[in-house]
Amino acid sequence: MRAVDAILECLKAEGVDTVFGIPGGANLPTYDALYDGGIRHVLCRHEQGAGHAAEGYARASGRVGVALATSGPGATNLVTTIADAVMDSVPTVFITGQVRTDLLGTDGFQEADVSGITMPIVKHSIMIQDPREIPMAIHQAFHIARTGRPGPVLIDVPQDLSRAEINYEPVDEVNLPGYQPTVEGNAKQIRLAAKAMANARRPVIYAGGGVINADAAAELTELCRSDRFPVTCTLMGLGGYPAPDDQWLGMLGMHGTRTANYAMDEADLIVAVGARFDDRITGKLSEFAPRAKFIHIDVDPAEISKNVPAHIPIVGDAKKVLPKLTREYRALETDASRLEGWWQRIHQWQDKHPLRYDDSEDSEIKPQYMIQALYEATNGDAIITSDVGQHQMWAAQWYHFNKPRHWINSGGLGTMGVGLPFAMGAQVACPDKTVVAVAGDGSLQMNIQEMTTCVLDEIPVKVFVMNNGYLGMVRQWQELFWDKRYSGVDMKMTPDWVKLAEAYGAKGMRATDKGTLVDQMREAIETPGPVILDVHVTKEENCYPMIPAGQPAREMVG
Amino acid sequence: MGRFAGVMGEPGTKEVFNLADLEAAGGIHTGRRHILTMLVENKPGVLARVAGLFSRRGFNIDTLAVGPTDDPMLSRMTLTLDGALHPIDQVTKQLHKLVNVIKIRDLEPAEAVARELALFKVAADSETRGQVMQFAEIFRGNVIDVSKRSITIEVTGTDDKIEAFEQVIRPFGLIEMVRTGEIAISRGRSAT
Ligand SMILES: Cc1ncc(C[n+]2csc(CCOP(=O)(O)OP(=O)(O)O)c2C)c(N)n1
Numbered sequence A: 001m002r003a004v005d006a007i008l009e010c011l012k013a014e015g016v017d018t019v020f021g022i023p024g025g026a027n028l029p030t031y032d033a034l035y036d037g038g039i040r041h042v043l044c045r046h047e048q049g050a051g052h053a054a055e056g057y058a059r060a061s062g063r064v065g066v067a068l069a070t071s072g073p074g075a076t077n078l079v080t081t082i083a084d085a086v087m088d089s090v091p092t093v094f095i096t097g098q099v100r101t102d103l104l105g106t107d108g109f110q111e112a113d114v115s116g117i118t119m120p121i122v123k124h125s126i127m128i129q130d131p132r133e134i135p136m137a138i139h140q141a142f143h144i145a146r147t148g149r150p151g152p153v154l155i156d157v158p159q160d161l162s163r164a165e166i167n168y169e170p171v172d173e174v175n176l177p178g179y180q181p182t183v184e185g186n187a188k189q190i191r192l193a194a195k196a197m198a199n200a201r202r203p204v205i206y207a208g209g210g211v212i213n214a215d216a217a218a219e220l221t222e223l224c225r226s227d228r229f230p231v232t233c234t235l236m237g238l239g240g241y242p243a244p245d246d247q248w249l250g251m252l253g254m255h256g257t258r259t260a261n262y263a264m265d266e267a268d269l270i271v272a273v274g275a276r277f278d279d280r281i282t283g284k285l286s287e288f289a290p291r292a293k294f295i296h297i298d299v300d301p302a303e304i305s306k307n308v309p310a311h312i313p314i315v316g317d318a319k320k321v322l323p324k325l326t327r328e329y330r331a332l333e334t335d336a337s338r339l340e341g342w343w344q345r346i347h348q349w350q351d352k353h354p355l356r357y358d359d360s361e362d363s364e365i366k367p368q369y370m371i372q373a374l375y376e377a378t379n380g381d382a383i384i385t386s387d388v389g390q391h392q393m394w395a396a397q398w399y400h401f402n403k404p405r406h407w408i409n410s411g412g413l414g415t416m417g418v419g420l421p422f423a424m425g426a427q428v429a430c431p432d433k434t435v436v437a438v439a440g441d442g443s444l445q446m447n448i449q450e451m452t453t454c455v456l457d458e459i460p461v462k463v464f465v466m467n468n469g470y471l472g473m474v475r476q477w478q479e480l481f482w483d484k485r486y487s488g489v490d491m492k493m494t495p496d497w498v499k500l501a502e503a504y505g506a507k508g509m510r511a512t513d514k515g516t517l518v519d520q521m522r523e524a525i526e527t528p529g530p531v532i533l534d535v536h537v538t539k540e541e542n543c544y545p546m547i548p549a550g551q552p553a554r555e556m557v558g
Numbered sequence B: 001m002g003r004f005a006g007v008m009g010e011p012g013t014k015e016v017f018n019l020a021d022l023e024a025a026g027g028i029h030t031g032r033r034h035i036l037t038m039l040v041e042n043k044p045g046v047l048a049r050v051a052g053l054f055s056r057r058g059f060n061i062d063t064l065a066v067g068p069t070d071d072p073m074l075s076r077m078t079l080t081l082d083g084a085l086h087p088i089d090q091v092t093k094q095l096h097k098l099v100n101v102i103k104i105r106d107l108e109p110a111e112a113v114a115r116e117l118a119l120f121k122v123a124a125d126s127e128t129r130g131q132v133m134q135f136a137e138i139f140r141g142n143v144i145d146v147s148k149r150s151i152t153i154e155v156t157g158t159d160d161k162i163e164a165f166e167q168v169i170r171p172f173g174l175i176e177m178v179r180t181g182e183i184a185i186s187r188g189r190s191a192t
């Protein structure tokens, strides 16, 4: 059969039901195979949209997301997506067409060295050199994308090779001598960690996106509840522990709660699970958690001791390691009363510094209230995606995520414009869920073209625009740290979102009164098909609390 | 009260566990020079991946030598870097993440023999040529080219030896020097 037909066979063998993409000259053969290949193809309107949709699909379901693009500009349009997927460890496979082998290296029409361009941002990439390699390459790509620390894998397929006839035989085993993730966790280290936890007087469990990726939310919760361990999650880890709850400190980091950040600051033992001590978490590294010893559990050994030296490193998959740690800890039969003083201290912070805002005295919609209304309108049960900016931080703070894979955002790369395509992919993966994109009025313009895709493919995402007329997060920084010299942040004009929705064939709605907001949101959710709800919020509201960049947690403002 | 509150060790033993005694394991600067030897798949782009990783992460390589091995599917890369500038464990762990890297070893100096080849082109006329050749002999170098006003010498050895030779030869007028970068192999019967 043709190599491209083998590609489809391999995709099906990997359980792929949907791919997102855009055709072009170099991947024409792939599209010919897709014509009656038995896999749903969602034709996107921009390769970036296709790539983020594949990410949204993967983030919501845990299955590998797949996007296709042609050579040259098609492939380069995927670059932001691939970088986004590597930063947040999203299992994705990108299959790009490449010019014919006889044109390679000649600056042929639509030639771009996409494997070279993406080398620093892929987990792995495979440049096909012989059509017979294709089936194995596809299976290797899926294996690498989904195992260990997940990530994006790129396969670049020259057009002539994709049309070649090959002798296809199903591949049932991939053998990669240089790729053997460690998943079990060292038993001695786990025992040592349990002892350290039993000896800690001021412990904090700090969980990140790795817990979500490992599908280890239940296992994390078990560990936290094996004693009264205070727990905090990163932006990527939200939903990894059911919030709110007695042991829940809230999110930590730049826009986390004071309680979570202060607890990290005073902790004597920090148990990091699938988290990577990003600068948005640590603030000033040299003053980060100065009294703490660190247990660091991560499937990627290179994360351990990268930013903060670990005292007890444990390389392994959270899903495997956490139950063992819980068992070891329980066996020690410790006395929870030793944590009494620590909880008193934590309760003081919680009482003194709850997450708060001043609500309006009239009908004006405060952005924080918008998220509270969203929580109410969805019973806290929707899949929420977001763009990047203030709205993202407010959504993280105020929508109390209590389940994994319900909060989908761009944490590591901070990519504006992901909200709509993430929602699109999440909705395809989870057709029975309500999926709401909390969009920034700036960000949404970056991938708005995917409204067409949602309308045509009947992907009923609800886009709730937090309309503040500003590139709000940048405005906030200019207000706070640049003497209010607003430079390039007032958008002056954004499209009429209602008309724009209608132009795309979707429903458009507008909300300007907090009294009717919840009802309008419910109406939008109950409306079949995609909807844009334009929510006018306070224009110059700031997102607090906040650790100014490069400052220690102690210096939180607001 | 449960069985253990506060300091404790292995149940049923006298071992005492103290949180304060835990020491950081990793991310440490050793302060010495390291030789990393790696087996990588002999495929296009592998060198670019390794080199790209170094530049992206801000790791400084002192030397890099690449060549075939006894197995045509594999190449050997040997690189040296300064453990005062980087935590070597972070470097090796990042390299391990490259799928095409099969094996990495941070060779302990005592467990390995390392050699480098260098070519020195030295200004030498009939007057000084004898002296230069004498030095070459002391360092067990070979003369591989001679012209009226220059002489080219090949020296093999550890990087210390090559640097020492450079020192003695420099006053004569060093026109050019080319070095391969060190390669190394473990001592004894077992494979590196
Ligand atoms: C692609 C991209 N470009 C620029 C930025 C820098 N940036 C971060 S937040 C932000 C403002 C986003 O504005 P909006 O989407 O309206 O969200 P708001 O902060 O107003 O809620 C900008 C420009 C970014 N994160 N991503």
Ligand SMILES: [Mg+2]
Pocket (backbone or CB within 6 Å): A389, A440, A441, A442, A466, A467, A468, A469, A470, A471, A472
């Ligand atoms: Mg805005």
